[in-house]
Amino acid sequence: MSDQTFVLPDLGEGLTDAVIADWLVAVGDTVTIDQPVVEVETAKASVEVPVPFSGTVVELHGDPGATLAVGAPLISVRPDEFAQHRNEERAGSGNVLIGYGTSVEDQPRRRRRRAPAPGSGTAAKVISPIVRGLALRNGVDLTTLSPSGTGGTITRADVERAIATPAPAPAHEHRIPVTGIRKAIADKLGTSRREIPDATTWVDADATGLLEARRQLGGRQSVSLLALLARLSIAALRQFPELNASFDADRQEILRHSHIHLGVAVQSPRGLVVPVLRHADALDTVTLSEKLAEATTSAREGRLTPAQMSGGTVTLNNYGVFGVDGSAAIINHPEAAILGVGRIIDRPWVVDGEVVVRKLTQLSLSFDHRVCDGGSAGGFLRLFADYVENPVAALGRL
Numbered sequence: 001m002s003d004q005t006f007v008l009p010d011l012g013e014g015l016t017d018a019v020i021a022d023w024l025v026a027v028g029d030t031v032t033i034d035q036p037v038v039e040v041e042t043a044k045a046s047v048e049v050p051v052p053f054s055g056t057v058v059e060l061h062g063d064p065g066a067t068l069a070v071g072a073p074l075i076s077v078r079p080d081e082f083a084q085h086r087n088e089e090r091a092g093s094g095n096v097l098i099g100y101g102t103s104v105e106d107q108p109r110r111r112r113r114r115a116p117a118p119g120s121g122t123a124a125k126v127i128s129p130i131v132r133g134l135a136l137r138n139g140v141d142l143t144t145l146s147p148s149g150t151g152g153t154i155t156r157a158d159v160e161r162a163i164a165t166p167a168p169a170p171a172h173e174h175r176i177p178v179t180g181i182r183k184a185i186a187d188k189l190g191t192s193r194r195e196i197p198d199a200t201t202w203v204d205a206d207a208t209g210l211l212e213a214r215r216q217l218g219g220r221q222s223v224s225l226l227a228l229l230a231r232l233s234i235a236a237l238r239q240f241p242e243l244n245a246s247f248d249a250d251r252q253e254i255l256r257h258s259h260i261h262l263g264v265a266v267q268s269p270r271g272l273v274v275p276v277l278r279h280a281d282a283l284d285t286v287t288l289s290e291k292l293a294e295a296t297t298s299a300r301e302g303r304l305t306p307a308q309m310s311g312g313t314v315t316l317n318n319y320g321v322f323g324v325d326g327s328a329a330i331i332n333h334p335e336a337a338i339l340g341v342g343r344i345i346d347r348p349w350v351v352d353g354e355v356v357v358r359k360l361t362q363l364s365l366s367f368d369h370r371v372c373d374g375g376s377a378g379g380f381l382r383l384f385a386d387y388v389e390n391p392v393a394a395l396g397r398l
Helices: 081-089 129-137 156-164 180-195 208-216 225-239 285-300 374-389 391-396
Strands: 004-007 017-023 035-041 046-051 055-060 067-069 073-078 198-206 245-248 253-256 262-264 266-268 271-273 314-317 337-341 345-351 354-368
Touching: 035 073, 046 073, 129 156, 180 271, 198 374, 208 225, 208 354, 208 374, 208 391, 225 262, 225 285, 225 314, 225 374, 225 391, 262 285, 266 285, 337 374, 354 374, 374 391
Parallel strands: 262 314, 314 337
Antiparallel strands: 004 073, 017 035, 017 067, 035 046, 055 073, 198 354, 245 253, 266 271, 337 354, 345 354
């Protein structure tokens, strides 16, 4: 019975390759139809890929860290007689991504890591609880030891030798391959710096009224501060639509977008990502807050799909969460503007001729000077600052 080889599928969004992050099965494991077998990292997301066959794994085509092109062999499976019959009946199943494709009966699945290489020590056995306890008390990682006992057993002498051997001095350099999302960030920001003649303008604003508006809106349905800022930025963009645009260098044209697809910069464990809220200009404040909460949670948990990070027309960057006041942010190419909001802190401010303590924030705007001039950029930022200082009046006009 011939082996069946599953190739790396097209993961969408024009992606041509992916990096093997981790195998979830090992050679010799039995897999079922649509079982996730590998986690791959693309330029936009981390994705678990299921196999459309069932049977026994006979070959994994690539080690963790290897880059595979779409269409390259990924995993080979040898079906048994029953599995072959099921595969023929279920021809065309072939999930591509988790959550899409065929519906099959749920079966228990275990995440399996790649089998350790011979001699690596990770497959060694510890029979004696005394040996295990000795290692635990002295902070010895049993998976790093080379077993000397019969059948790959770690002995007391192995542990004592590790205790007596000083740990190697830390290396002074550590090279980290730039792949996946980190590479996509580097490429995009590099393109932005090379192609966009950007400029930055900023202004201080009294956010006392903004915090009060959030408190008033926090009754039955909580509205986040980020949602209010997003809502006010949308209102200002309606008055300055030239900033909701892109520059087409090939055709030497300015493309002004008819809808606002708002990107929100989020720091995730995999780096800076920008989930996009499509048609954000059509959402009310409460719905916008809910969509933002869903997007930021997905970003921080690494669950964003490539489609959820594409198609933005302008970006909002709340760098105040990092405790900083300002930033000349890099524009998210091919957009024309990125709006930044710094931390909100107590500062002296003049109100009606008197110096009082107010909640101050610094707002910044980096913009593509090919798309608009300083007058439009300054006008937009000043209007946004006015909305921050008097959000109730601004929201009432929406």
